[in-house]
Amino acid sequence: MKILVQIVRIIVGALFIFSGFVKLVDPVGSQYKFEEYFSEGVLNLEFLIPYALPFAIFLVISEIVLGVALLVGWKAKFTVRSLLLMILVFLFLTWYSAYYNKVTDCGCFGDAIKLKPWETFTKDVILTILILFLSYKVGFIKPIKRTFLPGKIVFFSLILSSFITYYVLAHLPIIDFRAYAIGKSIPEGMKYKDDGEIPPVHDFMLENTQNDLAPQILKMDKVMLVIMSSLEKSEYEAFPEIKKIADEAIKKGYKVYGVSASFSNIIQLTKKKFQLPFEVLFCDETTLKTMIRANPGIMILKKGIVVEKKNWKDIDDLEL
Incomplete structure (x- = not known):
């Protein structure tokens, strides 16, 4: 016993x-x-x-x-x-x-x-x-x-x-088990397998007022996504630093997009107040929270592969 x-x-x-x-x-x-x-x-x-x-x-x-x-x-x-x-x-x-x-x-x-x-x-x-x-x-x-x-x-x-x-x-999770972890391919995660299960990456759409830009963004060589899942709950002291890193990324040939689930009027007010130099696309809030545990956070993509993720507090450690 x-x-x-x-x-x-x-x-x-x-x-x-x-x-x-x-x-x-x-x-x-x-x-x-x-x-x-x-x-x-x-x-x-x-x-x-x-x-x-x-x-x-x-x-x-x-x-x-x-x-x-x-x-x-x-x-x-x-x-x-x-x-x-x-x-x-x-x-x-x-x-x-x-x-x-x-x-x-x-x-x-x-x-x-x-x-x-x-x-x-x-x-x-x-x-x-x-x-x-x-x-x-x-x-x-x-x-x-x-x-x-x-x-x-x-x-x-x-x-x-x-x-x-x-x-x-x-900062960010020290171990990332999600489908958007560094080294993961988003396009691969969107594929359906023979087991009939829903793929780990779903509801991934980056929409402007007319189209879903996700397919073409996932083909780009150098992309920075500034993920602001909910601007109402964002840490606003982050945005001056976000502007600096976005300006630097643009100079180095990156295509920079903001991504948010907030209403367009809040997005426009935030862009104007902090002079953010990028277009803000719409994405489902749950998807954005899954992508990165920061609001705002930075994600770097290369042909749909996640090569870097940072909490805005760690922007200085971001290698472009």
């Missing part, structure tokens, strides 16, 4: 650490997922939407810290009860998503692994059973050493997770 408890302990701890880590490197993605859950069409808890990012950060860091705590045997009863409470919340959300077909991707493993709703629910049922088993046999979970070492390891995991979160929010 002791051996079985240790095996289950390792499986559960490792899964929570992995699940937390793949979301920790991109907490904004988890924020968007919680906003989707809180929306009117799902749980109808719209008053919680402004708190989606803090909630996501707390939950993701908790997954990692509790996973580490389980592995090192720190405060076993508290850790197992906390894990049980967390998995019951996940179990409800994944059941709700699957039964009512509300959220087709729960985001349990971020963008690293995509599971269908009923697959996710099944995974959470299994985890619930394993954690209930650990709760029943919690007396067999002992610290790796009867010293302060387990507590120090748990504390270190908390500090490290918090630092990674801060860094990623200030």
Whole structure:
């Protein structure tokens, strides 16, 4: 029995650490997922939407810290009860998503692994059973050493997770699992395969008042996209720096476009106020948020291949 408890302990701890880590490197993605859950069409808890990012950060860091705590045997009863409470919340959300077909991707493993709703629910049922088993046999979970070492390891995991979160929010995800990652070909990502699944890149349209310019832009050799998913929520101190880098890029032969989902009147006011030297095209906001976790952010394309991405705060590191 002791051996079985240790095996289950390792499986559960490792899964929570992995699940937390793949979301920790991109907490904004988890924020968007919680906003989707809180929306009117799902749980109808719209008053919680402004708190989606803090909630996501707390939950993701908790997954990692509790996973580490389980592995090192720190405060076993508290850790197992906390894990049980967390998995019951996940179990409800994944059941709700699957039964009512509300959220087709729960985001349990971020963008690293995509599971269908009923697959996710099944995974959470299994985890619930394993954690209930650990709760029943919690007396067999002992610290790796009867010293302060387990507590120090748990504390270190908390500090490290918090630092990674801060860094990623200030810059960009340290690991990009999305179809717009550096080195990815957007045209390749738009192709349908024989499996019948929707391609990873869809709804990618860069429209002016008349046409979708995406096909010709994806053929250009040197393109800079200034992505401003929502000008209403943009960091406006960025635009003087955006103007400088856009002017420099144009001098070096780049075709520069702004891309936004905002209304045209806001776009024109922003262009005039900051004297932005580029045309602003329309694209779906969800697509823009998927392309880059910055508002505004810079993406460099070469014949449809993503060769560079930067948060506006890192414009000085951009190599043209």
